Amino acid sequence: xxxxxxxxxxxxxxxxxxxxxxxxxxxxxxxxxxxxxxxxxxxxxxxxxxxxxxxxxxxxxxxxxxxxxxxxxxxxxxxxxxxxxxxxxxxxxxxxxxxxxxxxxxxxxxxxxxxxxxxxxxxxxxxxxxx
Numbered sequence: 001x002x003x004x005x006x007x008x009x010x011x012x013x014x015x016x017x018x019x020x021x022x023x024x025x026x027x028x029x030x031x032x033x034x035x036x037x038x039x040x041x042x043x044x045x046x047x048x049x050x051x052x053x054x055x056x057x058x059x060x061x062x063x064x065x066x067x068x069x070x071x072x073x074x075x076x077x078x079x080x081x082x083x084x085x086x087x088x089x090x091x092x093x094x095x096x097x098x099x100x101x102x103x104x105x106x107x108x109x110x111x112x113x114x115x116x117x118x119x120x121x122x123x124x125x126x127x128x129x130x131x
Contacts, residue, residue: 012072013049022063024053032088034060041068047089048082050075085111094119 011017013028024044025031028051031044036058042065043054052071059065083090083103090101094108097119102108 011070012051013046015053015067015070017067019067020063021055021065024067032086048075048087083107084115 015024015027019027021042021044028046028049031053032047033045034042035045036042036055037060039058041055041058042060042062043052045052050073052073054068054071055062055065056068057065081090081101082088084100085102085107088103088107090103092102092105092108094100094102094115100111100115100119102111
């Protein structure tokens with residue numbers, strides 16, 4: 001099925017199978033993404049580490065939610081393709097300068113006060129570049 005058991009020694013990022021959700025966040029910091037909840041077990045992603053941590057229970061309120069399994073993948077370069085506001089995986093670029101990336105329109109709006117001066121100068125440079 002394309003999946004295999006992890007047999008490369010200790011778990012990545014200093015994790016242990018006995019860790020709980022609170023301990024994972026304390027050790028690794030705020031995740032770049034959260035998923036699940038409701039009827040689906042919760043999980044958190046650390047894209048710059050190439051690690052998703054999946055928990056057994058469905059409640060975000062459960063700080064003692066035990067790890068069920070881990071997903072490992074190629075880590076995302078922090079400076080490439082990351083949201084300028086929150087560092088999640090970017091899906092969009094500023095439509096004016098096309099240089100600054102964002103994960104959502106909400107992050108782009110929140111970052112506009114910081115980005116607008118740089119955006120104006122980048123847009124001016126781009127429009128003056130020879131074709």
